[in-house]
């Protein structure tokens with residue numbers, strides 16, 4: 144490709160609303176343009192990177208026996224009704240009505256359609272199957288943000304495994320785990336596989352692939368020592384025991400104006416945060432519920448959902464608290480509450496001589512023995528782990544890391560196959576419901592994650608495996624015929640050697656060409672200039688390190704290809 148034919152609308156400045164590096168640089172370097180919030184055009188360079196990411200994913204899916212298919216993006220409502228997700232997907236699903244009045248939806252994911260297709264598998268001899276597609280997904284995200292990282296329309300590689308038994312599902316899951324590890328390595332992403340919440344999908348095992356980046360929206364904890372890693376939505380840590388002083392009869396006392404854990408701790412010597420009970424009132428699927436944690440611990444709402452099985456949880460409004468308990472937030476407690484579910488975090492088990500709200504404004508109880516004084520309906524893990532807490536495996540401090548979720552693999556089990564009566568005959572002629580796994584990688588999000596991971600102050604810095612072009616040949620000193628000739632020859636030779644090369648044939652100053660090529664992030668630059676040619680040499684510059692070496696013209700093409708091959712092999 145000649146630069147003069149290429150559409151690369153670079154910008155001197157990124158629009159102010161672009162906060163994260165990948166968003167800024169993909170805009171500035173002319174890879175993407177926003178049409179409207181959450182919907183981006185992939186310009187030629189952007190599409191090339193997107194295609195390369197998709198091809199890596201394809202190769203690794205094929206390598207584990209995946210078969211590519213393509214399912215419709217638009218689905219009839221009944222398919223989602225049959226699985227129960229027409230309602231549960233809520234506002235995240237785009238819905239529309241066709242001219243005949245039929246309700247349809249834009250697919251957020253394709254478990255239903257797959258379970259339907261799999262009805263044509265009849266015998267145990269026809270499984271296992273792994274089916275995958277790279278298809279556009281539509282999600283009406285509440286907050287599209289950060290360029291390609293969170294959009295409303297994106298290409299996802301989604302695959303689905305179909306097996307007759309749990310052992311088969313385990314195998315398919317492990318195959319995907321391996322494939323995802325290779326996929327992210329090949330695109331230069333240091334993805335960490337973490338235990339994840341199974342969320343609203345149900346199912347038994349769920350692993351997310353997380354790329355450390357401040358541009359992400361997920362937090363994980365990781366133990367640098369034993370390798371434990373989990374999304375904070377699921378992570379556990381050891382809680383150091385607290386020595387409660389003995390004694391302590393239940394006693395109500397006045398706490399005028401005190402409404403927070405910190406204020407109570409400041410005012411009452413015997414009530415440091417770890418000796419208080421934090422009482423939160425939630426509405427879980429419509430049921431007002433008390434949620435208790437140690438005063439200095441934070442609630443994980445995802446754990447609350449996962450460990451109760453509730454579909455929705457929201458904090459109760461002040462009026463709902465007053466109606467249920469007779470007091471305002473800040474004075475609430477569970478002592479004596481018997482008509483509402485009370486969920487307590489495990490870190491409170493066995494604790495005594497604690498302080499908590501008395502359900503009378505401006506009063507608290509001291510001397511609370513949780514097992515004696517509070518009717519706990521269920522002990523659950525509800526607490527969000529914090530940075531530096533001890534690993535349950537080895538005791539070393541856990542590290543909290545902000546990450547981008549680039550992939551998710553998931554054992555679904557039989558839920559969808561049951562909904563669609565997707566059964567096969569086993570060896571004894573008995574109908575058995577298939578068990579499924581579902582596995583996703585966002586292609587555009589992976590592109591953005593690579594950009595987040597590989598850039599510097601001069602621009603993007605693509606790993607060779609996903610770069611829009613691998614090499615740029617740059618003739619300098621415009622009208623020198625030998626320079627042009629050598630550059631053209633190198634361009635042809637490199638193409639002949641299977642290198643993706645761009646010839647910067649623009650009539651522009653070298654500085655302009657160099658900075659554009661650096662901004663766009665081409666891994667290698669070959670500079671052809673009169674001074675080097677006088678010695679029979681051209682310059683080879685590596686984008687990532689900035690290192691330049693002189694290469695004999697005659698060997699240049701072969702050396703550049705070798706450098707490209709070495710860069711690919713290093714991934």
Ligand SMILES: Nc1ncnc2c1ncn2[C@@H]1O[C@H](COP(=O)(O)OP(=O)(O)OP(=O)(O)O)[C@@H](O)[C@H]1O
Nearest residue numbers: 284292293294297299548549550551583584585588
């Ligand atoms: N709004 C989005 N924009 C871009 N990529 C997305 C988006 N939502 C999901 N993905 C990608 O699709 C993959 C599989 O989808 P999945 O349903 O597991 O995501 P998710 O759990 O909803 O992600 P998130 O928690 O970030 O919303 C994700 O790992 C991610 O790479």
Ligand SMILES: [Mg+2]
Nearest residue numbers: 235282284293
């Ligand atoms: Mg989501």
Ligand SMILES: [Zn+2]
Nearest residue numbers: 366369534537
């Ligand atoms: Zn550990």
